[in-house]
Amino acid sequence: MTWIAALPMYNVTPALDFEWRAWLVEVLRRVKPACRIVEPDEELHGFWRRPNLLLSQTCGYPLMHGLHEQVRLIATPCFDAPGCEEAHYASVLVTRADAQFDTLAACRGARAAYNQDDSNSGMNVFRHAVAPLARAGMFFSTVLRTGSHLGSLRAIADDRADVAAVDCVTFAFVNDVMPELARRVRAIGMTAASPGLPLIASGTVPPATIEALREALNETLEVRPDRAKRLRLQGFSVLPLTDYERIGQLENEARAAGYARLA
Structure with missing residues (x-):
């Protein structure tokens, strides 16, 4: 083999x-x-x-x-990244740098982006964070599936979406090696943590x-x-x-x- x-x-x-x-x-x-x-x-x-x-x-x-x-x-x-604790990690709740949102609760009626339906960091923990805020199973005006965390960040930076949950390790790497993209977005919170x-x-x-x-x-x-x-x-x-x-x-x-x- x-x-x-x-x-x-x-x-x-x-x-x-x-x-x-x-x-x-x-x-x-x-x-x-x-x-x-x-x-x-x-x-x-x-x-x-x-x-x-x-x-x-x-x-x-x-x-x-x-x-x-x-x-x-x-x-x-x-990983050595904000949002990591030993082998556990969380996702960063991200919006545009110039957006009016300062908390996830303020994003009611906004446009969400997520990477994949089977992603813990981009979908599952995002869903968990939104759940207490939803009314009759609804919170956002639209939801965009982007295919990747980078796709979600670019959708926010390009004003095609307003908020996403991004794996904190990915977000740290973006800040390291893609500073132009990092400057166009900002964090407004963190999700619950889970094993990496x-x-x-x-x-x-x-x-x-x-x-x-x-x-x-x-x-x-x-x-x-x-x-x-x-x-x-x-x-x-x-x-x-x-x-x-x-x-x-x-x-x-x-x-x-x-x-x-x-x-």
Whole structure:
């Protein structure tokens, strides 16, 4: 079997994509199975379920909606970013720099943007934040699906939307490497926190290889602290799957409040 690996989640710019790929090369060099770094040639739900997947990163929402039955958790990165606490993260509630909104409550009747229907950081925690404010399941005038956190930020900056929830790690990277875009938006709050985006492997990967991967993750931070700083990586935590039940809890709380979808 030819093992494959990819890190598709935090490649905000080509330069960051290069940094993540270089780090992944270093990790894989320390693990015995030969592995090829690939660009996913299919939608990510299919890619994450490949039986020869040695290492990738997923979102907690699809993880808890069936993916956990086919993968092993390797570790969860701990990022140095506002909104992160160890392996947990929140999303930043963002509006335009010159918008009149200073709180989420003030956004009643505004235009919302979100990245994907199966995103914890862009949809699920956003829904949870809005739920107590909604009336008869409604809060916004329109809701725009953008396809990515960058797409949501650009929609706000270009006045096609007024508010979005953006993964705080992505938002930190945007402030680092896309200052022009960062200047056109501003934060007005934070969502509830939940476990961060986990690194995963196929359920076919042997336990000994999972342990080797965990050791390699931390070794790469020690030997290249400069790269770790650029990637905002502080370390890794091995969380049990039960910690990710927090994501379902947030979903259930929104549904119980009568707010099953962004609207």
